[in-house]
Amino acid sequence: MKNNELFLKAAKKFGTPLYLYDLRIVEERIKKVEDALKNVEHKVFFAFKSNSNVHILKFMKKMHLGADIVSLNEYKMAKYAGFKPNEIIVNGNGKKVEELIYYSKEDVACVNVDSKEEIEKVPKDVSLRVALRINPNVDAKTHPHISTGLKENKFGISLEDAKDVVHSFPSNLRLVGLHCHIGSQITDVSPFVEAIESLKKFVTEQNLKLDFINIGGGWGIDYLKNGNEMDLGKYKQEVVPLLKSFDLPIYLELGRYIIAPAGFLIARVTEVKKTAFKNFIVLDTSMSGLLRPSLYGAYHHVEFLSNGEKITADIVGRVCETGDTLAKKRKVPQPKVGDIGIIYDVGAYGYSMSSNYNLALRPAEVAFDGKNFQLIRRRETFEDLTRLF
Template sequence: MIDFQALAKSFDTPLYVYDFDHIASRYDELKKAFSGRKSLISYAVKANSNLAVIGHLAALGAGADCVSIGEVRRALMAGVPKYKIIFSGVGKRDDEIREALTSDILLLNLESEAEMGRVEAIAAELGVQARISIRVNPNIDPKTHPYISTGLHENKFGVDIETAKRLYIKAHQSPHLDPVGIHFHIGSQLTELEPIKEAAAIVADLVRSLLAIKIELKFFDVGGGLGIVYDDEETIAPYDYAQAILSTLQGLDVTVVCEPGRYIVGNAGWFLTRVLYEKVNEGKRFVIVDGAMNDLLRPSLYNAYHRVEVVGKSGNESEADIVGPVCESGDFFAKNRPLPPTEPGDLVVVHSAGAYGFVMASNYNTRPRPAEVAVEGGRVRCIRQRETFEDLIRLEKMCL
């Protein structure tokens, strides 16, 4: 058990806490699930990009799925081998493409014909052959939140099957492009297996049709998106997930690439915040804490549910909104949640905050971002110091 009270006392609040043993366990579960096939578990850096987190996974053998050149740099700095790094994303600047090519990473994952044209031109300029994959949009409804759905034609991601086939033929004919992989990702927080299997089958059929015209792909990238438990969700077992995908790959000699993010780190993290005081407005109860939407945005952005616990308190519960100091009505962690009576200084723990927590934090209202702490084998270490006011203004210049 992690002693949240001790951590809050040592590092103050608001605070992020990560269980590195849990992270290792989740990685091992997925790697084992795909053990019957050549595979690469490529951690989705956007879920939690702390260098210590990436480095911990790199030491276990993970690759990195990156959606900015900054994430590519983080992955390299954290020890991920360049041949295990994928650079994805809808919009890549020319300088980002150039840096990725000169860094000689595994491949660039492309999302449009226009982007492929830029990569081809820059590769020609550099005198290299760019290893690429193309993101295919299989038009499958992932049955998830619309903001994190990515596999429908109405979403901005990828290209349709026919366009993808044409682009692969074009890339195969180019002296500056080397089409080595194919990619799809239908959404995040997926809790139903059938849409994943259906998407894999569609994309696998495309791979077979390409093989028939002598275009042989090496990497079959299934994206990420495996859901976790925030409340009472029934999630997909890693073995079932792997078997559903592998069942679509008969006759194909490909390395399966899986890009988990939330699945690896989501339930490995907690957000700690302290009660400042309570207030009641005509019967409406508010528990005001020192953390805010700038620290953990998911409840405000997605109306996302996170389990909330007041450490050491129980009984006499009544409904309350847990809110922060930011000057926005959207600044809340939970609404109408049964809570025991609280007092100033009580510690509140927001569960399942390891993914899309700190990485989406901001300095809104000139609020320094929290510290981050890792717990591994009973050992505690600070992996990011709390920001100071001086950190916030360091790059600003006054015009006098």
């Protein structure tokens, strides 16, 4: 089925707005990851924050990925999706003491500890396998909101401070690895090279005996449709040899690279508004359905299944905020009310960041496996909104 036919069929069958995930693309992306890393012993953990639909998570498990979680509820969801504690890595800053106790009882694979303060917080009778999150002060050359490895960012511990910390771990905590995640949507390999080189130097200088190195996620995708995404050829040439030099298993926590390009937000046009100054195409979704453009000014490719004359327009939602702009100054065929618009690359940080702002109902989610559609989350209803009162 050609993509446009697929989008039309899905919209007709399930209504709009609708998140559609093409599982064939997820498989392709995982194959690319595996191919890039085939010369180094590794394990990929799927970053739940990017997409936490349980059907997607089960699919990741089927594809032999582990789980990277950042909250107790993500942990519970990992178990619900069938992941065993020893396949789950716990991330996140500012963990609560009761959460650390919980993870210890569960015997999770590893907790990535974020600070000296977090280490001190673990009660002395609570044992955990931990990896220390290093903040290498590397510029990931990405959007400031998704850069995490600069000294001014809230994450991790500096290499300088880590020197003392690694040699004074309390006996109830076993330091099994180092962790480093420098940011997201990174398309240039050089920040990875820089970060991994500094980890390597640290491990050697401090003479650390570890079970693994966790280099986080962050591989970028081609939102702009100009062919610029994480260059896996370069990654193999420049990063993989560095990874091999540790002579340890390498862990990765990937989200966006695997799932973003597999997701499409299908919406219908509710109005085409023309002013003396600008044209607006209004969709039946908004910043409540897809926050990234409003939050980061993120670019998503948008297409309309229309054959009108080309116009230049801002594509907006129906939320009462000027920031509710999904795409700016796009040259597209002028759609009619009811036509379908498709927002690309929304599989990661799409539904998972959606909200009920303006009491918008969250869209339905559907997976397509090449043959069949499966409704993997029903559309919210008004009753869902009143349930907690």
